[in-house]
Amino acid sequence: MGYINIALDGPSGVGKSTIAKALAGRLGFTYIDTGAMYRTLAVYFLRCGINTDDEEAVCSVLSSCSIDTGYEDGQQQMYLNGENVTSLLRTEEVSRAASVTSQYKKVREKLLDIQRSMAAYRNAIMDGRDIGTVILPDAQLKVYVTARPEVRAKRRYDQLLMQGKLCGATLSSIEEDMRERDYRDSHRENAPLMKAEDAVLLDTSDLTEEEALEAIINMLKERKLI
Numbered sequence: 478m479g480y481i482n483i484a485l486d487g488p489s490g491v492g493k494s495t496i497a498k499a500l501a502g503r504l505g506f507t508y509i510d511t512g513a514m515y516r517t518l519a520v521y522f523l524r525c526g527i528n529t530d531d532e533e534a535v536c537s538v539l540s541s542c543s544i545d546t547g548y549e550d551g552q553q554q555m556y557l558n559g560e561n562v563t564s565l566l567r568t569e570e571v572s573r574a575a576s577v578t579s580q581y582k583k584v585r586e587k588l589l590d591i592q593r594s595m596a597a598y599r600n601a602i603m604d605g606r607d608i609g610t611v612i613l614p615d616a617q618l619k620v621y622v623t624a625r626p627e628v629r630a631k632r633r634y635d636q637l638l639m640q641g642k643l644c645g646a647t648l649s650s651i652e653e654d655m656r657e658r659d660y661r662d663s664h665r666e667n668a669p670l671m672k673a674e675d676a677v678l679l680d681t682s683d684l685t686e687e688e689a690l691e692a693i694i695n696m697l698k699e700r701k702l703i
């Protein structure tokens with residue numbers, strides 16, 4: 478039997494990673510967070526002191542960084558030139574740098590093969606922006622997750638607050654940053670955030686995590702994938 482791939486795309490703060498992690502745990506699938514890969518590269522660019530708006534400068538250091546993905550207690554870990562940088566990925570500075578540099582073609586090309594090969598030999602749930610459209614066009618189930626902007630900003634705010642990583646950000650500054658990133662992610666030339674034609678739309682604004690999970694499990698059952 479072939480492996481099952483589930484593609485979960487959508488803007489930030491819709492609950493993709495929470496849903497994907499829980500679903501992976503329940504189904505015994507591997508969860509692959511592709512945003513973490515763009516964030517890992519972003520940490521490298523920032524460490525190099527590069528202006529992330531300078532595409533040429535960013536692309537010129539790409540060959541000197543290697544990224545690897547591993548799993549510890551089922552949690553995805555990101556390694557940058559051998560160093561585990563997982564705890565450094567969720568700051569607003571890295572979020573912005575990842576959103577800016579993920580526009581660049583060479584940056585995307587560096588991650589494309591890594592992402593495809595990770596999903597090729599396992600049952601996987603992969604979340605990102607272009608999974609259903611570019612990375613895994615043959616995924617057996619594609620879900621495009623959305624939520625109202627104010628709901629998404631509040632979720633991100635609560636997440637940062639809980640992790641003690643607010644760093645002076647307010648609900649409105651987070652909402653503004655989020656809108657800016659969403660605009661960039663969905664208007665870029667290379668692999669923009671977009672619903673694949675054959676993706677199912679799931680609005681999580683008024684759903685609990687459990688309800689969102691149930692909705693996807695029902696989609697899998699309808700398709701006789703589980």
Ligand code: DC
Nearest residue numbers: 489511512515575576579605606607
């Ligand atoms: O999902 P995330 O917020 O961790 O992603 C960080 C940034 O990486 C996001 O602004 C857009 C980019 N990204 C992308 O371009 N393609 C993906 N498949 C995943 C993330």
